[in-house]
Amino acid sequence: MITGDHKLTAIAIAKEIGLVSGSDFMVLTGVELDKMSDEELVKVVDEVPIFARVSPEHKVRIVKALKRLGHIVAMTGDGVNDAPALKLADIGIAMGIKGTDVTKEASDMILADDNFATIVRAVRDGRAIYDNIRKFVRYLLACNFDEIAVITTCVLAGLEPALLPLQILWLNLVTDGGPAIALGFDPPDEDIMDRPPRDPNEGILSNMELFILVSATFQYIGTMGAYLLGLYLLKDSVAEARTLAFIQAVLFELFVVFNCRSEKHSIYKLGFLTNKPLLIADLVGIVLTLALVYAPPLQVIFETVRLTVYDWIVCIVAASGGWLVLPELFMRPLPFFGRGGKKRRTVES
Incomplete structure (x- = not known):
């Protein structure tokens, strides 16, 4: 005073x-x-x-x-x-x-x-906005590094590209766009005002590097795995194998967005219905993806083919790591995942 x-x-x-x-x-x-x-x-x-x-x-x-x-x-x-x-x-x-x-x-x-x-409500709103910006960045980075790795692997291995340029554009603009924007509608965490103030010198990517790396690795393994499975084990054509890889990437990104909603709580605790715009964005993404696979005009444009029930099972299983495994890795208090930052004191005069 x-x-x-x-x-x-x-x-x-x-x-x-x-x-x-x-x-x-x-x-x-x-x-x-x-x-x-x-x-x-x-x-x-x-x-x-x-x-x-x-x-x-x-x-x-x-x-x-x-x-x-x-x-x-x-x-x-x-x-x-x-x-x-x-x-x-x-x-x-x-x-x-x-x-x-x-x-x-x-x-x-x-x-x-x-x-x-x-003032307290303003601080709460400010923290919620900053959290949602972090979620947005976290999601987009987690979903894009693997695409670079997949294309690089195909080039170095002398393989046909697992993803075509138009398919990558679809992933970045359509599949990622809706869910990324919907993250801005996330309500604040219940304990948002119990956290110490963040360090003003702390970067926006602080404490999320490991999540991005592991998430991108999961998607890379799933995308390349689906592509190679279709190409060599199922003896599919390149177009069929590429469609498997593309659909797997789409599903992974639609799944993993739920795990980007909080750095402390899993989707099973938050609930799927607490952010309805995100749920709608995901459902729209799934419908549009089905159109790419089964609508003949879009098949020609995006060079996709119809998938069988077995193919869908392969894609869903390969994409489920982002939904089922990541929460168990990152929402537990494991010592090597170091959460939070140094406690600081805010002085209001």
Whole structure:
């Protein structure tokens, strides 16, 4: 709490709102701050819950001290005197009803209802949006690396390509597109506000590299396996073997998207019906895929052939690793899958 009010008033309000209790806490006043150097302030600012009788210059010094310690500083204010500190803070929050125009201009966020609980909801929404962006990236990367590996393998082995350019475009634009967008409709995890704040220097791919690698490996094995099975064991034509590989890749990507919905909970815990747009996108993808295999005009364009029931069983089994195995690998607390990051403290002034 940083306020211009008297020290005793500040303590009384802090106790009333639950910021402090008892008497074992520090309170610094503006007079005391004037006697401290910036280095001295940095040493104690983390341990001081209340600053009283402060001026706008003091508020700026406090924000600077918190930022020097590596904290992400959110500061609220409503008066003209708060504007410099709001501008300096990582997140300046102005009051929409009581706040002055100057304060609103200096802020990053305006509370239209002047309710601090709105800040919590905003943090929750922000975390949910960031999580959904990570899911989107996680899914697309997990589904695309294997295609590169499959084509490279065919070139090095002197085989006919397992996937044609038009089929790869279909995978990337149609099969992946709908489910990837539908991930944006995912509701936030129930424990999203129990997590520590993420490190601002942490990349968006942090802690998902292993999932992407293992997922791409599963799909690579399934796609190449289906292709080689059709080519050599079933003695199919290249077109038939290629159709097997293509359908396997489509099904894998439609299956594995469910495992990209959460980094901590499997689809069996989340439930298939908690994201209906994703379910619809998957069903549309399956219908369109059936059209590629059984509609003669599309067969000609995409160079596919009709598949037998046995062929479909092969494709479904080969694609099921993304649905059945990955959750068991990544949703358990295995020590070598290191989840989360360093715990950090967020200071809201």
